[in-house]
Amino acid sequence: DVKVTQSSRYLVKRTGEKVFLECVQDMDHENMFWYRQDPGLGLRLIYFSYDVKMKEKGDIPEGYSVSREKKERFSLILESASTNQTSMYLCASKAWDEQYFGPGTRLTVT
Amino acid sequence: RKEVEQDPGPFNVPEGATVAFNCTYSNSASQSFFWYRQDCRKEPKLLMSVYSSGNEDGRFTAQLNRASQYISLLIRDSKLSDSATYLCVVNMNTGFQKLVFGTGTRLLVSP
Numbered sequence: 001d002v003k004v005t006q007s008s009r010y011l012v013k014r015t016g017e018k019v020f021l022e023c024v025q026d027m028d029h030e031n032m033f034w035y036r037q038d039p040g041l042g043l044r045l046i047y048f049s050y051d052v053k054m055k056e057k058g059d060i061p062e063g064y065s066v067s068r069e070k071k072e073r074f075s076l077i078l079e080s081a082s083t084n085q086t087s088m089y090l091c092a093s094k095a096w097d098e099q100y101f102g103p104g105t106r107l108t109v110t
Numbered sequence: 111r112k113e114v115e116q117d118p119g120p121f122n123v124p125e126g127a128t129v130a131f132n133c134t135y136s137n138s139a140s141q142s143f144f145w146y147r148q149d150c151r152k153e154p155k156l157l158m159s160v161y162s163s164g165n166e167d168g169r170f171t172a173q174l175n176r177a178s179q180y181i182s183l184l185i186r187d188s189k190l191s192d193s194a195t196y197l198c199v200v201n202m203n204t205g206f207q208k209l210v211f212g213t214g215t216r217l218l219v220s221p
Contacts, residue, residue, distance in 0.1 A: 035211075040118075042197070042213035043154070090153060097142045097201055099209060101153035 003027070004102035006091055012108045019078040021105050023091030031094040032074035034058075034066060036087040037104075043090065049074055081109045111136050116198050116212040123219055127188050131215045133198030134180045142201035143174055143181045147194045148214065154197055157183075188219045 007022035025032065031050050035043040035058075045058030047066040055066050063085060067075040074093075078085055086109045092099040116133045123129045135143075143160035158165055160172040160181050171184040181200075185192055198212035 040213060043211040045208070048208075094209075097144065097159070097209070098156050099154075101155070103153055 004091060004093055004100050006089075006102040006105050008105050009103060010106050010108075012110065013078075013081045014110055015082060017078075017081050017109075019081050019107065019109075021076040021078075021089055021091075021107070023074045023076070023102055024072050025074075025093040025100070025102075026072065027093060027095065027100065028071065029093035029095055029100075030071070032068065033092040033094065033099065034064075034074065034076045035090045035092065036060070036085075037090055038087050046076065081107075083109050085109050113137065113202065113210045114198055114200050114212040116215045118213060118215060120216040120218050123188050123217070125188055125190060125219055125221055127219075128184065128186045129188055129217065130182055130184045131196055131198075131217075132180050132182050133212055133215075134178075135198075135200045135210075136179070137200070137202050138176075138179060140200045140202055143172075144199040144201075144209075145170075145172055145181075145183050146197040146199055146211070148197055149194050154211075157196070185217075188217075190219050190221065193217055193219045 004025045033048045034046045037043045049055045049068040065077045089105045091102040145157040146154040147157045148154040165172045169186045173182045195214040195216045197214045
């Protein structure tokens, strides 16, 4: 069965902290994605990766970076968390056209 | 104009009703279309793909109208368990094959 896991379901961080969100998929997919989802704005693509060590900016990359050292793992990094980064973060991996999502991490920055 | 637009709803319908949602997209070169379902506080999951000839899966029917650049989702005999947000998703067919998600249409089915 397809599985995408994320390291935390809920996370509370302080402004200025460095935050790591981890995502692991067990489907050997090459393509992985990070989105954030906010009410009224839908899912917005932050970064994606189509291979190990390869990454591309999505629509809203500012304030974020990513790391893909292994095929199964894609990490999202908030270098200095800010309150406007409070959101639901969803990781996904993709086979053909279907994206499989992880359960999400609800991040609150205070 | 947004790349993918949906009526946010909510659509309030009684059990057993038929309900339809539309979604419009801006890129005429788009090739692939999908409907995802998202339950409250859960991740989106693929409901069905939308093919040129239309696609039916039980009580769900998806249609594509390329000339008018919209896709639709029809749900017949609505169940309480159909209550969810339905996301329209379009493969923009640009470079990386990026999927663009609509903001979703909320459906509430009541007894």
